[in-house]
Amino acid sequence: MRGIPKHSQSRSESLVRMKSIVKAFSGVRVLHGVDFEVRRGEIMALMGENGAGKSTLMKILVGVYDDWEGRISIDETERRFTDTREAEKAGIAIMYQEINMVPELTVAENIFLGREPCTWGGCVDYIQMNRMAESILADLHFTVPVTTPVSQLRVGLQQLVEIGKALSLNARVVIMDEPTSALSKREIETLFSVIEKLKSRNVSVIYISHRIGEVFRVADRVTVLRDGRTVDIKHVEDLNRQDLIGMMVGRRFDQFFVKEGHPEDDVVMRVEHLTRIQPNRQGKPLIEDVSFELKRGEQLGIAGLLGAGRTELLEALFGVDSENTTGTVEIEGKAVHFSHPHHAMDAGMGLITEDRKGSGLVLGMSVEHNMTLAALKAILTFIFISRKKERNLSKAYMNRLSINVPDLDNPIDTLSGGNQQKVLLAKWLAIHPKILLLDEPTRGIDVGAKHEIYLLLSKLVKQGISIVIASSELTELLSLCDRIMVLREGKLSAIFSRDEATQEKIMEAAAPVG
Amino acid sequence: MIKTRMNVVYASNIKLLFRRLGPFMGLIAIFAAGVFLNGSTFLNLYNQLNVLGRISIIALPAVGMTLVILTAGIDLSVGSMVSLSSVVCAMLLMERTWTKATSIAVPVFVFLCLVIAFTLTKRFLRRHISNSKVVSLFSLIVGSSIGFMVFLLMSRQVATGFKTLTVLLVVPVLGLGLGTLTGAVIAKGKIQPFIVTLGMMSGAVGLAKFIAGKGGQIHPIYYQATGYTAEGTTQMAPQSFDMLSGKIALFGMDLFPITGLFFLAAVLIVHFILTRLRLGRHIYAIGGNELTARLSGVRVERVKILVYGISGGLSALAGVLYCASYTQGKPDAGATWELDAIAAVVIGGTSLMGGRGTVLGTMVGVLILGYLSNILNLQEVPSEVQDILKGIIIIGAVLLQEGAVVRWFRRLKK
Numbered sequence: 001m002r003g004i005p006k007h008s009q010s011r012s013e014s015l016v017r018m019k020s021i022v023k024a025f026s027g028v029r030v031l032h033g034v035d036f037e038v039r040r041g042e043i044m045a046l047m048g049e050n051g052a053g054k055s056t057l058m059k060i061l062v063g064v065y066d067d068w069e070g071r072i073s074i075d076e077t078e079r080r081f082t083d084t085r086e087a088e089k090a091g092i093a094i095m096y097q098e099i100n101m102v103p104e105l106t107v108a109e110n111i112f113l114g115r116e117p118c119t120w121g122g123c124v125d126y127i128q129m130n131r132m133a134e135s136i137l138a139d140l141h142f143t144v145p146v147t148t149p150v151s152q153l154r155v156g157l158q159q160l161v162e163i164g165k166a167l168s169l170n171a172r173v174v175i176m177d178e179p180t181s182a183l184s185k186r187e188i189e190t191l192f193s194v195i196e197k198l199k200s201r202n203v204s205v206i207y208i209s210h211r212i213g214e215v216f217r218v219a220d221r222v223t224v225l226r227d228g229r230t231v232d233i234k235h236v237e238d239l240n241r242q243d244l245i246g247m248m249v250g251r252r253f254d255q256f257f258v259k260e261g262h263p264e265d266d267v268v269m270r271v272e273h274l275t276r277i278q279p280n281r282q283g284k285p286l287i288e289d290v291s292f293e294l295k296r297g298e299q300l301g302i303a304g305l306l307g308a309g310r311t312e313l314l315e316a317l318f319g320v321d322s323e324n325t326t327g328t329v330e331i332e333g334k335a336v337h338f339s340h341p342h343h344a345m346d347a348g349m350g351l352i353t354e355d356r357k358g359s360g361l362v363l364g365m366s367v368e369h370n371m372t373l374a375a376l377k378a379i380l381t382f383i384f385i386s387r388k389k390e391r392n393l394s395k396a397y398m399n400r401l402s403i404n405v406p407d408l409d410n411p412i413d414t415l416s417g418g419n420q421q422k423v424l425l426a427k428w429l430a431i432h433p434k435i436l437l438l439d440e441p442t443r444g445i446d447v448g449a450k451h452e453i454y455l456l457l458s459k460l461v462k463q464g465i466s467i468v469i470a471s472s473e474l475t476e477l478l479s480l481c482d483r484i485m486v487l488r489e490g491k492l493s494a495i496f497s498r499d500e501a502t503q504e505k506i507m508e509a510a511a512p513v514g
Numbered sequence: 515m516i517k518t519r520m521n522v523v524y525a526s527n528i529k530l531l532f533r534r535l536g537p538f539m540g541l542i543a544i545f546a547a548g549v550f551l552n553g554s555t556f557l558n559l560y561n562q563l564n565v566l567g568r569i570s571i572i573a574l575p576a577v578g579m580t581l582v583i584l585t586a587g588i589d590l591s592v593g594s595m596v597s598l599s600s601v602v603c604a605m606l607l608m609e610r611t612w613t614k615a616t617s618i619a620v621p622v623f624v625f626l627c628l629v630i631a632f633t634l635t636k637r638f639l640r641r642h643i644s645n646s647k648v649v650s651l652f653s654l655i656v657g658s659s660i661g662f663m664v665f666l667l668m669s670r671q672v673a674t675g676f677k678t679l680t681v682l683l684v685v686p687v688l689g690l691g692l693g694t695l696t697g698a699v700i701a702k703g704k705i706q707p708f709i710v711t712l713g714m715m716s717g718a719v720g721l722a723k724f725i726a727g728k729g730g731q732i733h734p735i736y737y738q739a740t741g742y743t744a745e746g747t748t749q750m751a752p753q754s755f756d757m758l759s760g761k762i763a764l765f766g767m768d769l770f771p772i773t774g775l776f777f778l779a780a781v782l783i784v785h786f787i788l789t790r791l792r793l794g795r796h797i798y799a800i801g802g803n804e805l806t807a808r809l810s811g812v813r814v815e816r817v818k819i820l821v822y823g824i825s826g827g828l829s830a831l832a833g834v835l836y837c838a839s840y841t842q843g844k845p846d847a848g849a850t851w852e853l854d855a856i857a858a859v860v861i862g863g864t865s866l867m868g869g870r871g872t873v874l875g876t877m878v879g880v881l882i883l884g885y886l887s888n889i890l891n892l893q894e895v896p897s898e899v900q901d902i903l904k905g906i907i908i909i910g911a912v913l914l915q916e917g918a919v920v921r922w923f924r925r926l927k928k
Contacts (some may be wrong), residue, residue, distance in 0.1 A: 095756070320809070342811035351809060359809055362802035364869040373799055374810040376792045384790045 013203055014076075015040045016061065016173055021070035023056055030056055031228040033070070038173060041202040043195060045209065045219035045236075049248055049446030052225040054208050058175050062094045069193040093166035094175040098160050103151035108133035109464050110150050111165045136164045138192050155306075156187030163194060165204075174198065175206040180214060181444060184306035185507075192218055210444065212241055215488070224248055245447055262464055263298035263482050268466045269317075270294075270433055274327035276316045281324070284310040288490045290327075294435065294468065297461050301481035302470040303506050306488040310470035311354055314437045317468075318351040319344045331435070345374065350428030352421075354440035354470075360424050361412050368394040368408040371423055375430035397426035401456060418449025425456065436460065438469045442476060454480060474503050537878040537913045544885045552892045559769065561888070567761075567771030569884035571839060573877070574832035575848075576855040577780045578825030580876040583859050584788075585821055586868025587707035587882045591696060592829040592855055594718035596848025598692075599685045599833025601722045604733035604843025607682065614725045620668045622691045623684045625894045627664045632657030678754040686830045692718065693826020697819035711822075715852065722845040730845040735837065758838035773835050779904040780828060784873045797821065801868025811817040857904075858883055861911045882907070 022029065031053045040043045046054050051434070063081025072079055073091055083156040084094070101110045108130045109116075116124045117132065131289050133146040142160050147183050150158055152482040159179055166174045180188045195205055195218050207219055215222060216236055216311045224231040224247040231247050271294075276287040294300055300309045316325045319338025329336055338344040353359040361370050371394045372379055379389040394408050401422045405415060412420060421441065428436060441457075442450045457467055457480065471477050477484050478501055485495040486509040494509035546706040548556040555561060575592035605615035635653040643649050671680055696714045700707050723730035735751045761768040763776075788794035796817050799807035808814050829848070836847050862879030864871025886907060890900045913919055 027766065306898040318809075340811075341809050342813060345811045353809060359803070359805040362799050362806050362869065365798060369795065369798070373795065373807075373812075376795055380792070383792070385792065385795065 013040055014038070015073075015074065016074075017073045018057070018061065019071045020072075021057065021060060021068060021072075023053075023060060023065065029228065031060075031068070032488045033223065034228065035230050035233075035296065036223055037233070038204045038206060040172075040473070041199055041204060042221065043199055043205045043207055043219045045207045045222045046214040047212075047215060047222055047244065047248055048225035048231075049448060052248075052446075053228040054173060054225055055177065057225070058094060058177065058206065058208070060408065062092055062175070075248070088169050088171070089170035089228065091170060092175070093169050093171035093173070095162045095179060096177055099155070099162060101150050101158065101161065104149055106149055107137070107144070107153070107161050107164075108146040110161060111136070111146075111168050131427040132168070133164070136168050136173055137161075139167075139197065140164060141190060145264060149189055154187075156190065157192065159183065159187075160194065163198075167198075171203065173204045173206065175208070177208045177445065178210065179207075180209065180211065186308075188214070192292070210446070212244055215244070216241070219330060248332055250448060261297075261458065263295040263461070263466075264464070266296050267293045268296045268298075268332060270330040271317070272328045272330075274313070274316060274325070274329070276312055276321060276325045277327065279321070279324060284490065286490055287325075290442070290487075290490075290492045292485055292492065292495065294466050295482075296466055298483070299457065299461055299466050299467045299469060299481045301477035302468065302483035302487060303477055303484055304470075304487035304510050305471070305512075307489075308470075308510065309490040310487060311439055312490070314351060314439050314468065314470055317344070318349060318437060334349045345431055347438065348432070348434035350374070350431060350433040350435070351437040352428060352439060352441060353422050356424065356443075361420060363411070363413045364407045364414060367403075367405050367412050367415065369407075370388060370412045371397060371426045372430065374427050393430060394426070397430060401426050401429075402452070412450055416445075416449070418445040418452070421449065422456075425453070429460070432467060435466045435468070438467060440471055441469060441472075442473070474506055477501075477506075488512065531642075531903060534863070536911070537861060537875045540861070540882055540911060540914075541878045544882050544889070548885055548892075550891045555892055556889065561892075563761075563769050563771060565881075565884045565888045566774045566777075568888075569837045569880050570771060570773035570777035571832050572851055572854055573858070573880040574780055574835070575825070575829045575851055576858040576876050576880050577777075577784050577873060578828035579852075579855040579859050580862070580864055580871065580873045581784065581821045582707070582799060582825050583856075583864050583866060584797050584801045584868055584871055586804070586866075587818070587821070587863070588711065588823045588856070588866075589693075589696070589822060590708065590711040590852050591693075591714035591718055592825060593848035593851035593853075594715045594722070595689050595692065595826055595829035596833040596836060597845050598718045598722040598725070598849055599689055599757075599830035600837045601726045601733060601843040601845055602688060603681055603685050603834045603837040604735055605725065607680055607735060607755060607837075608733060610673065610675055612672060614727070616672050618725065619684050619688045620665070620672065623687045624661050624665045624668065626687055626691055626757070628657045628661030631660040645662065650873045675717070677751075678752050681755070682831075683832060685834050686827045689825035689830025689833070690823045693829075694819055694823035695744060696826065697822030700822065701815035703817040707822075719845065719849075726843070727846045732845075734845040735841045735843070753857070755838055759841075773839065776831065776835060780831075781873055781877045784824075788873060793817065793820070798869055801870070803869070828846040854883065857908045861908060863915055882911075892911060 014037050016036075016038045018034065020033040020035065021031050022033055023031040034053065034057055036046075036057060046057070048054050056065070059065050061072065061081075063083050063086055063222070065084045066080070074092070079090060079463065081090070087094075102113065108126075111133050112129050117128045130146050137146065137160070140160050142157065142164065144153065144157060150161060153161070163174065179191060183191065192214075195207070198205055205218075207215070209215055216239075219236050221233060221235050222244065223233045223449060224238065224244070226248060252418070270293045274283055274287055274290045277285045290313060292300075303311060304310050315321060317329065319341050322339040326334045329338075331349075335345075336347055338347070344351075357363060362373065364374075368390065372390050375393070379393055381389065391408070397403070398405065398408065403415075403422045403426065406417050412423065415423065438457075442453055445453075457469075461467060469477065469480060470497055481501075482498050483495055484501050484506060485499075486493050486506055488510055489512060495506075496505060496509075551752055554711065575596065579589055579592060585795070591905065600759060602615045602619050605613055606619065609615070632653050635656040636649055638924065639649045639652060640646075668680075668684075671677065676684070691716065696710055700710045703710075726733060735755070737751055737753055737756055758772055760772055762770040762772065764770050785916075788797065796807065796812045799810065800814055800817055804814060832851075837843050840847075858879035859871070859876050861882055862875030862877070864875055883904065886904060887900055890903065895903075
């Protein structure tokens with residue numbers, strides 16, 4: 001029976017070494033000779049802005065791409081994988097940013113997918129398989145029965161299953177691509193303890209993340225990539241936050257973003273007793289009795305743990321699930337009831353969802369068509385879409401938000417995360433909103449683009465647009481918002497003004513009681 | 515402000531090129547094959563226009579199917595809709611009293627006229643009057659009086675025999691009605707289009723057989739000029755109906771098939787919808803990402819209902835043209851046409867996943883299929899072999915478009 005593998009070799013020798021890696025897509029170089037190295041039992045953080053080449057580098061390592069130049073050696077022998085299975089055999093497992101499992105299958109079935117232990121008759125030996133899965137997961141503090149379908153697990157637990165899968169492959173190197181982006185604070189702690197455990201078993205981890213704090217917590221060394229080149233490889237102890245950000249963006253940030261200006265006095269939106277029940281009409285409501293006001297030109301933050309109802313609140317305001325929503329909403333003193341998002345849009349509201357690819361963009365469409373999708377009314381001549389008006393509109397927003405795109409007709413998925421987010425902002429600014437709802441507006445985008453979006457938001461606020469931002473990054477809310485409301489299990493637990501708010505106070509208001 | 519580096523992930527250009535130009539390259543290839551194999555027999559104008567005439571009827575459901583597939587749906591009921599409407603069309607033309615055909619087609623037509631008049635009036639009035647009760651009441655009065663007038667007009671024609679123009683209006687509206695029904699069940703009930711249209715496919719054929727009577731008999735059409743008299747009927751079809759299967763004089767010869775005009779008009783109109791109307795943009799958005807579309811204010815249900823309605827209407831129009839071309843209404847006229855329509859759409863480069871494709875591609879797809887069978891007919895290839903070749907072409911076309919062939923080739927080179 002296999003448990004967590006133990007590797008006896010000494011710690012400091014190098015396990016994976018990538019030398020002068022060059023990779024081009026359609027003749028355009030994205031990696032210009034990157035060097036990278038991981039030692040045995042080491043937690044190596046791989047950092048860089050979006051588009052720096054982190055994911056590409058990892059995909060080369062595990063054999064997703066096979067047309068590259070350079071050398072990869074594993075255990076001092078040169079290797080070149082042509083698909084991920086070969087890499088798995090050599091002990092390299094990757095956890096992608098999006099969870100890669102079959103939701104209907106059980107935990108054990110997912111772990112052993114494609115390599116199920118079989119009885120002599122060729123049938124799957126479920127008893128053996130479940131026992132093996134249990135023994136692997138027991139070490140990860142995974143207490144749910146292994147016969148549970150993965151779809152019933154929360155994201156954090158699903159990630160543990162992925163790690164379990166990597167371990168079952170006898171992996172010596174586990175690559176984690178943004179593993180914490182969908183996790184709650186407590187789940188992140190569990191993940192970190194698992195990483196520590198892996199390290200104690202001499203398993204190496206390549207940890208890709210945008211969150212600088214995490215890197216300082218878990219990593220031994222950091223490799224920073226910028227524009228497809230290795231900037232530096234350093235021990236974490238020799239670095240501080242500012243240095244690291246500086247290495248990533250190529251210059252130092254003198255300070256973090258600080259908001260200026262104050263909201264006006266008149267109330268744009270008044271929400272009273274907003275309640276949204278679950279679609280099956282059972283269990284606890286998603287939102288319960290939430291009341292608040294939004295002033296003109298205000299930036300109102302929504303904080304809360306995962307599952308506290310941040311997203312659900314924004315959706316309810318936008319008329320997404322009106323059958324299950326009760327309560328009153330007034331906009332500029334007029335009671336409104338939105339039964340479809342287009343009603344909300346007519347009233348001057350826009351929603352940028354947290355899931356850019358899943359519910360924000362239409363990936364098959366061009367940049368321009370994505371930008372004008374919500375504001376087609378504005379570019380009509382009689383009832384026909386005017387190409388000229390469309391081009392003028394999208395050009396105007398492209399310049400105004402400095403969206404970096406060579407051709408507006410390019411498919412939207414050729415843009416980086418930051419530029420995609422700016423396209424979404426443009427899309428909603430084009431309807432001339434009074435109120436803009438933003439859900440995790442800077443998730444998965446690099447530091448530079450983040451800063452640009454913060455600047456943009458504060459510009460919008462000065463023009464009298466009111467903004468509601470839901471975010472899991474407290475530093476973001478603290479630096480951006482005039483007021484921060486905290487949700488706890490669907491209920492409003494506190495509202496802090498800018499001066500009162502601190503990370504500690506917010507965390508305390510967000511933490512579940514008992 | 516910090517300048518973020520432009521980050522373009524270069525998609526495989528070859529793949530994109532294949533997807534965009536693939537159908538046209540296929541058309542050129544098959545045209546070249548035709549010239550190579552059959553020379554001037556294939557190339558001459560008469561043969562070319564003959565192909566156009568043959569494909570035009572089956573192209574109409576394919577055009578409607580394009581819209582449906584672009585929304586990531588599928589419409590399996592188009593063939594049955596052709597069958598049903600061909601039967602209804604033949605019976606409307608040939609029988610004078612209230613038959614099963616009239617008692618289904620006329621009420622549907624009247625009802626839809628009522629609904630359309632009602633909604634249009636309501637929309638117009640809502641801009642000027644704020645009291646919603648007054649608006650509804652007034653629109654109901656306008657709607658029902660228009661409905662009643664239409665009913666009076668219709669019942670006069672029931673007695674005197676249907677005119678060609680009336681048939682061209684009533685039968686497609688019947689298809690539009692049934693298609694709208696399918697669309698409503700799909701959109702409001704949130705049921706998979708495959709299942710609902712499968713049900714409609716079976717239901718419409720059943721209805722066609724039921725209306726035709728005697729377990730689905732064929733209803734021939736007779737014109738005065740032919741001198742034949744149908745047994746048990748006293749009616750002759752108006753001569754103008756025969757014109758639908760006729761040809762327009764070109765260079766002093768009767769060449770251009772009238773059905774081809776319908777085909778070209780349908781392609782142009784749908785192309786216009788897709789490229790220049792909000793509806794078209796909404797169709798692409800729904801197929802690309804339904805959730806995004808909804809959150810961008812697209813009324814997804816409405817668009818879906820409309821799309822299935824258009825598909826039903828175009829199929830029914832094809833049924834009328836079938837009736838004219840083959841001088842009969844047949845309860846299995848359009849059997850398996852849904853598969854040909856889907857094949858044409860797919861060969862034309864439209865993705866079954868929705869959100870990507872054009873109606874011009876579908877036109878090319880229809881032409882490819884038409885040329886293929888024309889060439890094989892000229893070569894006197896038996897029809898069984900033709901079917902096998904057609905199957906290979908369909909799969910091959912999609913493999914090419916998805917870039918699979920390019921990938922294999924690359925791997926072979928290594």
